[in-house]
Amino acid sequence: MDLGLDGRAALVAAASEGIGRAVAQALAGEGCRIAICSRSKKRIDAAAEGIRRATGAEVISAVADLTRPDDAVELTLLSVVRLCRAAVPLMRRANWGRIVNLASVSVRQPLHRMILSNTLRAGVAGFSKTLADELGPEGITVNLVCPGRVDTARIRELAAVHADAHKVSLEEILKAWTEELPARRLGRPEEIGDVVAFLCSERAGFITGTVVTVDGGFTKAAL
Numbered sequence: 001m002d003l004g005l006d007g008r009a010a011l012v013a014a015a016s017e018g019i020g021r022a023v024a025q026a027l028a029g030e031g032c033r034i035a036i037c038s039r040s041k042k043r044i045d046a047a048a049e050g051i052r053r054a055t056g057a058e059v060i061s062a063v064a065d066l067t068r069p070d071d072a073v074e075l076t077l078l079s080v081v082r083l084c085r086a087a088v089p090l091m092r093r094a095n096w097g098r099i100v101n102l103a104s105v106s107v108r109q110p111l112h113r114m115i116l117s118n119t120l121r122a123g124v125a126g127f128s129k130t131l132a133d134e135l136g137p138e139g140i141t142v143n144l145v146c147p148g149r150v151d152t153a154r155i156r157e158l159a160a161v162h163a164d165a166h167k168v169s170l171e172e173i174l175k176a177w178t179e180e181l182p183a184r185r186l187g188r189p190e191e192i193g194d195v196v197a198f199l200c201s202e203r204a205g206f207i208t209g210t211v212v213t214v215d216g217g218f219t220k221a222a223l
Helices: 018-029 041-055 071-094 115-138 153-166 170-179 189-199
Strands: 009-013 033-038 059-063 097-102 140-147 211-214
Touching (some): 009 018, 071 097, 140 189
Parallel strands (some): 097 140
16 A cells, blocks of 8 residues: 655654654655654664665664653653654645654553553643644644554563562563453554554545554453
């Protein structure tokens, strides 16, 4: 399917590994020129080179390090607001744009012992919906993708914390988490990347203000 993205420019934050890198590679594979950033110069440069080799796309990388005590608020919520504020004027001049923010299934179903993440990601959802309402008449769509348990380094870090708390092995926690999902497996980063690429496409022009949950059936809500 031609998504109509050839020659478009895309900025992907937190793209050195996992879901962010998969999103960047999916967009690069559709012909986008890519700018990526993360906290580690070594990792983001390696990711850029890997994406270039895989897709032949033009990719530039930059470091966006955060070291302040209030990093959680800055990284999870305010970084989204600031990136959108920087990008929207360019999109308005083009009368076209696609904003896809990433959050978590916690937007729809709060996660146990993740109070700060649950709170801040709900803020990202509210911001995204409000922005979608404001920018819709200008040809700019804004959507929120909420991944569930995806096989990344981050999910294994969380599993290790649970394993330590319950005095069981990492493998036991991952097995239990997998068995809770109707899909009976963890997601793959590229599956999230493909969803984001579609939402960035010409074909998704009538989709805006929407929460797209990609979680293997984890969320119990019917709607």
